[in-house]
Each structure stands twice: as structure tokens, then as C-alpha cells.
Amino acid sequence: MKTAVITVAGISSRFNEGIPEKEKKLKAVYTEDCRENTLLYHLLEKCSFADRIIIIGGYQFDRLEDYCRWLDPNMRDRISLIFNEHYLDLASGYSLSLGLKEALRCGAEEILFAEGDLDIDRESFDKVVASRKSVLTYTFEPIYADRAVVLYKDEKDRYRYAFNSSHGLLSIDVPFSCILNSGQLWKFTEMETLRLVNERFLDETANGTNLRIIQSYLNANIEVDLIGLKRWTNCNTKEDYRKITAYWREEK
Numbered sequence: 001m002k003t004a005v006i007t008v009a010g011i012s013s014r015f016n017e018g019i020p021e022k023e024k025k026l027k028a029v030y031t032e033d034c035r036e037n038t039l040l041y042h043l044l045e046k047c048s049f050a051d052r053i054i055i056i057g058g059y060q061f062d063r064l065e066d067y068c069r070w071l072d073p074n075m076r077d078r079i080s081l082i083f084n085e086h087y088l089d090l091a092s093g094y095s096l097s098l099g100l101k102e103a104l105r106c107g108a109e110e111i112l113f114a115e116g117d118l119d120i121d122r123e124s125f126d127k128v129v130a131s132r133k134s135v136l137t138y139t140f141e142p143i144y145a146d147r148a149v150v151l152y153k154d155e156k157d158r159y160r161y162a163f164n165s166s167h168g169l170l171s172i173d174v175p176f177s178c179i180l181n182s183g184q185l186w187k188f189t190e191m192e193t194l195r196l197v198n199e200r201f202l203d204e205t206a207n208g209t210n211l212r213i214i215q216s217y218l219n220a221n222i223e224v225d226l227i228g229l230k231r232w233t234n235c236n237t238k239e240d241y242r243k244i245t246a247y248w249r250e251e252k
Contacts, residue, residue, distance in 0.1 A: 003108035004050040005099035008116035009058030009087040026060040058087025096210040121231035137183030139232040149182035
């Protein structure tokens with residue numbers, strides 16, 4: 001079974017900055033015109049390959065439920081919604097762990113994981129889907145420590161991640177042979193390894209970013225494809241959203 005896991009549990013703090021509480025929006029389903037012009041809808045369209053799509057929500061979960069009820073039945077019937085009750089007090093790794101646990105319980109044979117605040121061009125996305133291996137992705141954006149997730153290869157030829165959750169400076173304390181801006185889209189093909197990694201995460205900490213789970217998976221010497229994403233936008237603000245909708249109009 002091919003499965004997609006999408007995380008949209010965050011509170012969208014930068015997206016809703018300066019807005020009164022009652023007017024704040026769930027970024028994944030925000031639109032300024034038609035209901036199809038949301039990050040989630042375009043991501044779901046790209047995940048049409050999947051037999052099962054697992055969406056992990058938290059903040060404004062009722063709005064996520066309402067939006068998914070509106071979807072076409074062919075798409076809606078493949079979706080499982082999971083509520084992350086710790087979306088305020090645990091980091092992004094817990095959302096991913098909930099999604100992986102459900103995917104593995106349902107018999108997933110490969111899992112594509114995407115963070116729900118991204119927009120990626122169709123051609124690049126399809127390359128990740130088509131790969132027979134586990135996949136790491138990177139963008140062609142410049143690397144700034146206060147916003148990038150860094151993917152690098154160390155002196156032992158292993159891929160590793162670096163990220164500052166406080167959006168401050170980064171340091172890499174080992175020699176490296178290459179350094180890239182992570183694309184935040186992954187594919188997992190080794191299900192038993194993923195199961196063990198996820199169970200250990202839940203048993204030991206249940207906290208930390210999703211990179212903690214992904215790095216543990218890579219540390220098991222998993223063979224990977226490295227795929228560059230031609231067009232990639234991380235939607236942090238409404239200005240980002242409007243830039244993305246311009247791309248959608250061009251691609252029609």
C-alpha cells in the first residue's frame with residue numbers, strides 16, 4: 001500500500017502574526033478566492049498516487065475536518081484525519097510519529113512524508129514518488145541559518161541534518177563534503193526499520209522535531225536517492241501564499 005503522510009498541526013504563528021485570535025486562520029486551508037486554492041488541496045492532488053493519505057492536524061482541527069468533508073469523495077475517502085492533542089506542547093516529531101504509526105498499522109509498503117506548509121512543482125514531486133528507493137530532497141534556495149534546514153554529507157559519507165528550532169545561528173562541528181538546503185519532502189521504503197525508529201522515538205522522548213525520526217532512519221545505513229526540487233516554496237506568510245498562487249495560475 002502506497003501511503004502519504006501530511007502534517008498540518010502547527011499554530012501558524014508567523015502566518016497569523018498581528019491578527020486578532022478570532023480572525024486567525026489554519027494555514028493549510030487558507031484561501032483568498034476559491035476553495036481549491038489552498039496548500040492542502042494542491043498537495044492532495046499531487047498525492048493522488050496514494051492508496052491512503054494520513055493528515056495529522058491539531059490547531060483549528062475543526063476547520064480541517066470541515067475542509068476535508070467538502071472534498072470530492074474520491075479524494076476524501078482515502079483520507080484519514082488524526083488529531084495531535086500535543087500540538088502545543090510537543091514539537092513536530094510527534095505529529096510525524098502519529099502519522100507513521102497509523103500508516104504502518106494499515107500496512108503501508110512505502111510512505112511519502114510532506115510538511116503541509118510547502119508547495120513543490122509537480123515534476124519534482126513526481127520524481128520522488130517514482131523512485132524505488134528512500135528519498136531525501138533539497139532545494140536550490142540559498143541557505144540562511146534562521147530559516148533553512150541543512151542537509152549535509154559528513155566525512156563518513158552519511159547524510160545528516162542541522163536545524164536551529166529557535167531560528168538562530170547554525171553550527172556544524174564535523175567535516176563535510178557537501179551542504180544543501182533540505183526540501184522537507186521525504187520517502188521511506190524500509191518499513192521495519194521505520195517501525196523500530198518510530199517506536200523508539202515514542203518510548204524514549206516523544207519530543208523533538210521530525211528530523212530526529214528521519215535522522216535515526218538514515219543512521220541505519222539506508223540507501224537513498226537525492227532529488228532536487230525545481231520549484232519549492234515554504235509558506236510562512238500571506239505574502240508567500242500569494243506568490244504560490246501566482247505559480248498555480250502560471251501552471252494551469
